[in-house]
Amino acid sequence: MRHSASFAVLILLIMPAIASQKSYRVGRSKTGLGLFATKPIKKGTRIIRYYGPILDSRIPEQDDIENKYLFELNGRWTIDGSVRKNLARYINHSCRPNAESDVRPRERKVFIRAIKNIEPGDEINYDYGTDYFKAYLKPIGCKCPSCETKRKKLRAEARVERAKVKARAERKAQKAGPKAAKKKKLNGHAVGKKNGRARA
Numbered sequence: 001m002r003h004s005a006s007f008a009v010l011i012l013l014i015m016p017a018i019a020s021q022k023s024y025r026v027g028r029s030k031t032g033l034g035l036f037a038t039k040p041i042k043k044g045t046r047i048i049r050y051y052g053p054i055l056d057s058r059i060p061e062q063d064d065i066e067n068k069y070l071f072e073l074n075g076r077w078t079i080d081g082s083v084r085k086n087l088a089r090y091i092n093h094s095c096r097p098n099a100e101s102d103v104r105p106r107e108r109k110v111f112i113r114a115i116k117n118i119e120p121g122d123e124i125n126y127d128y129g130t131d132y133f134k135a136y137l138k139p140i141g142c143k144c145p146s147c148e149t150k151r152k153k154l155r156a157e158a159r160v161e162r163a164k165v166k167a168r169a170e171r172k173a174q175k176a177g178p179k180a181a182k183k184k185k186l187n188g189h190a191v192g193k194k195n196g197r198a199r200a
Protein backbone atom coordinates (compact mmCIF):
# COMPACT_ATOMS: atom_id res chain seq x y z
CA MET A 1 0.00 0.00 0.00
CA ARG A 2 2.70 2.41 1.03
CA HIS A 3 4.63 1.33 -1.97
CA SER A 4 1.92 2.10 -4.51
CA ALA A 5 1.16 5.41 -2.82
CA SER A 6 4.74 6.56 -3.14
CA PHE A 7 4.73 5.28 -6.69
CA ALA A 8 1.70 7.44 -7.42
CA VAL A 9 3.44 10.43 -5.90
CA LEU A 10 6.47 9.68 -7.98
CA ILE A 11 4.34 9.57 -11.13
CA LEU A 12 2.69 12.85 -10.19
CA LEU A 13 6.13 14.36 -9.75
CA ILE A 14 7.44 12.99 -13.02
CA MET A 15 4.42 13.63 -15.22
CA PRO A 16 4.54 17.43 -15.28
CA ALA A 17 8.29 17.24 -15.86
CA ILE A 18 7.73 15.07 -18.93
CA ALA A 19 4.83 17.19 -20.13
CA SER A 20 6.78 20.40 -19.73
CA GLN A 21 9.69 19.04 -21.77
CA LYS A 22 7.53 18.86 -24.83
CA SER A 23 7.52 21.94 -26.97
CA TYR A 24 4.54 20.91 -29.09
CA ARG A 25 0.95 19.78 -29.00
CA VAL A 26 -1.48 18.32 -31.51
CA GLY A 27 -4.10 20.84 -32.52
CA ARG A 28 -6.56 21.83 -35.17
CA SER A 29 -5.05 23.23 -38.32
CA LYS A 30 -6.71 24.52 -41.50
CA THR A 31 -6.45 21.17 -43.22
CA GLY A 32 -7.24 18.90 -40.25
CA LEU A 33 -4.86 18.27 -37.41
CA GLY A 34 -1.38 19.66 -37.06
CA LEU A 35 1.48 19.99 -34.63
CA PHE A 36 1.88 23.35 -32.91
CA ALA A 37 4.68 24.86 -30.85
CA THR A 38 3.83 25.43 -27.17
CA LYS A 39 7.17 27.08 -26.40
CA PRO A 40 9.71 29.11 -28.33
CA ILE A 41 11.81 26.68 -30.38
CA LYS A 42 15.21 27.90 -31.46
CA LYS A 43 16.45 27.40 -35.00
CA GLY A 44 18.46 24.19 -35.20
CA THR A 45 16.67 22.44 -32.32
CA ARG A 46 15.48 18.87 -32.66
CA ILE A 47 11.75 19.05 -32.08
CA ILE A 48 10.55 15.48 -32.34
CA ARG A 49 11.52 12.11 -33.74
CA TYR A 50 9.55 10.67 -36.65
CA TYR A 51 8.99 7.32 -35.09
CA GLY A 52 7.74 3.89 -36.17
CA PRO A 53 8.64 0.32 -37.04
CA ILE A 54 11.33 -0.06 -39.67
CA LEU A 55 10.16 -1.82 -42.84
CA ASP A 56 12.53 -3.76 -45.05
CA SER A 57 11.61 -3.54 -48.73
CA ARG A 58 13.31 -6.91 -49.33
CA ILE A 59 10.65 -8.62 -47.23
CA PRO A 60 7.52 -8.82 -49.41
CA GLU A 61 5.00 -8.52 -46.53
CA GLN A 62 6.76 -5.37 -45.32
CA ASP A 63 7.15 -4.00 -48.82
CA ASP A 64 3.39 -4.41 -49.33
CA ILE A 65 2.48 -2.10 -46.44
CA GLU A 66 0.87 1.03 -47.80
CA ASN A 67 -0.19 4.14 -45.89
CA LYS A 68 0.43 7.85 -46.13
CA TYR A 69 2.83 7.94 -43.18
CA LEU A 70 5.61 5.92 -44.78
CA PHE A 71 8.92 7.74 -44.56
CA GLU A 72 11.53 6.32 -46.90
CA LEU A 73 15.05 6.29 -45.44
CA ASN A 74 16.68 4.87 -48.55
CA GLY A 75 16.03 2.23 -51.21
CA ARG A 76 15.72 -0.47 -48.59
CA TRP A 77 14.47 0.93 -45.29
CA THR A 78 11.25 2.78 -44.60
CA ILE A 79 9.76 4.03 -41.34
CA ASP A 80 6.09 3.17 -40.90
CA GLY A 81 4.98 6.29 -39.08
CA SER A 82 1.31 5.33 -38.86
CA VAL A 83 1.66 4.21 -35.22
CA ARG A 84 -0.25 6.26 -32.63
CA LYS A 85 2.89 6.99 -30.65
CA ASN A 86 4.35 8.88 -33.57
CA LEU A 87 3.04 12.39 -32.98
CA ALA A 88 5.34 13.66 -35.73
CA ARG A 89 2.84 12.18 -38.19
CA TYR A 90 0.61 15.19 -37.47
CA ILE A 91 3.14 17.61 -38.90
CA ASN A 92 1.77 19.04 -42.14
CA HIS A 93 3.62 19.85 -45.32
CA SER A 94 4.61 23.37 -46.19
CA CYS A 95 6.39 24.77 -49.24
CA ARG A 96 7.96 27.40 -46.95
CA PRO A 97 8.48 25.36 -43.79
CA ASN A 98 9.92 26.27 -40.40
CA ALA A 99 11.38 22.79 -39.88
CA GLU A 100 13.05 20.04 -41.87
CA SER A 101 13.46 16.31 -41.67
CA ASP A 102 16.90 15.25 -40.59
CA VAL A 103 17.17 11.79 -42.16
CA ARG A 104 19.75 9.39 -40.80
CA PRO A 105 19.59 6.20 -42.88
CA ARG A 106 22.47 4.54 -41.04
CA GLU A 107 20.82 4.96 -37.65
CA ARG A 108 17.45 4.39 -39.33
CA LYS A 109 16.14 7.47 -37.61
CA VAL A 110 14.45 10.67 -38.67
CA PHE A 111 14.28 13.81 -36.55
CA ILE A 112 12.30 16.93 -37.28
CA ARG A 113 14.47 19.96 -36.68
CA ALA A 114 13.67 23.66 -36.61
CA ILE A 115 15.20 25.68 -39.45
CA LYS A 116 13.74 28.93 -38.16
CA ASN A 117 12.96 30.27 -34.71
CA ILE A 118 9.45 29.07 -33.99
CA GLU A 119 7.10 30.96 -31.70
CA PRO A 120 4.52 29.40 -29.37
CA GLY A 121 1.30 28.84 -31.29
CA ASP A 122 3.05 28.51 -34.65
CA GLU A 123 2.25 25.42 -36.62
CA ILE A 124 5.32 23.25 -37.20
CA ASN A 125 5.80 22.05 -40.75
CA TYR A 126 8.37 20.70 -43.13
CA ASP A 127 8.67 20.11 -46.85
CA TYR A 128 7.54 16.58 -47.68
CA GLY A 129 9.65 16.60 -50.83
CA THR A 130 9.09 16.61 -54.57
CA ASP A 131 7.82 13.04 -54.94
CA TYR A 132 5.12 13.47 -52.31
CA PHE A 133 4.20 16.89 -53.67
CA LYS A 134 3.76 15.57 -57.22
CA ALA A 135 1.83 12.49 -56.14
CA TYR A 136 -0.49 13.90 -53.49
CA LEU A 137 -0.48 17.69 -53.35
CA LYS A 138 -0.22 18.94 -56.91
CA PRO A 139 -3.39 17.15 -58.11
CA ILE A 140 -5.54 18.72 -55.37
CA GLY A 141 -3.62 21.98 -55.01
CA CYS A 142 -1.26 22.51 -52.08
CA LYS A 143 -3.07 24.02 -49.10
CA CYS A 144 -0.01 25.03 -47.12
CA PRO A 145 -0.05 28.59 -45.71
CA SER A 146 2.50 29.75 -48.26
CA CYS A 147 0.48 28.47 -51.23
CA GLU A 148 -2.78 29.79 -49.76
CA THR A 149 -1.22 33.23 -49.37
CA LYS A 150 0.13 33.07 -52.90
CA ARG A 151 -3.29 32.08 -54.23
CA LYS A 152 -4.99 34.84 -52.25
CA LYS A 153 -2.51 37.37 -53.61
CA LEU A 154 -3.04 36.17 -57.18
CA ARG A 155 -6.80 36.35 -56.75
CA ALA A 156 -6.55 39.90 -55.35
CA GLU A 157 -4.26 40.93 -58.20
CA ALA A 158 -6.65 39.45 -60.75
CA ARG A 159 -9.51 41.36 -59.11
CA VAL A 160 -7.58 44.64 -59.33
CA GLU A 161 -6.65 43.91 -62.95
CA ARG A 162 -10.27 43.16 -63.87
CA ALA A 163 -11.41 46.40 -62.20
CA LYS A 164 -8.74 48.33 -64.16
CA VAL A 165 -9.73 46.78 -67.45
CA LYS A 166 -13.37 47.50 -66.75
CA ALA A 167 -12.67 51.12 -65.80
CA ARG A 168 -10.52 51.58 -68.90
CA ALA A 169 -13.24 50.12 -71.13
CA GLU A 170 -15.85 52.35 -69.53
CA ARG A 171 -13.70 55.46 -70.03
CA LYS A 172 -13.06 54.49 -73.61
CA ALA A 173 -16.73 53.86 -74.25
CA GLN A 174 -17.61 57.22 -72.74
CA LYS A 175 -15.01 59.04 -74.83
CA ALA A 176 -15.58 57.11 -78.03
CA GLY A 177 -19.32 57.01 -77.57
CA PRO A 178 -20.39 60.08 -79.60
CA LYS A 179 -17.61 59.62 -82.18
CA ALA A 180 -18.41 55.96 -82.74
CA ALA A 181 -21.99 56.84 -83.24
CA LYS A 182 -21.07 59.45 -85.84
CA LYS A 183 -18.74 57.05 -87.61
CA LYS A 184 -21.45 54.48 -87.77
CA LYS A 185 -23.73 56.94 -89.42
CA LEU A 186 -21.04 58.04 -91.89
CA ASN A 187 -19.93 54.78 -93.37
CA GLY A 188 -22.51 52.42 -91.97
CA HIS A 189 -19.85 49.74 -91.52
CA ALA A 190 -18.37 50.46 -88.12
CA VAL A 191 -18.99 46.87 -86.94
CA GLY A 192 -17.82 45.36 -90.18
CA LYS A 193 -14.29 46.60 -89.58
CA LYS A 194 -14.02 44.31 -86.62
CA ASN A 195 -15.26 41.03 -88.00
CA GLY A 196 -14.74 41.60 -91.71
CA ARG A 197 -18.05 40.09 -92.63
CA ALA A 198 -19.95 43.28 -93.40
CA ARG A 199 -17.82 43.94 -96.48
CA ALA A 200 -18.98 40.88 -98.33
Ligand SMILES: [Zn+2]
Pocket: 094, 095, 096, 142, 143, 144, 145, 146, 147, 148
Ligand atom coordinates in the same frame (compact mmCIF):
# COMPACT_ATOMS: atom_id res chain seq x y z
ZN1 LIG B 1 2.46 24.69 -50.65
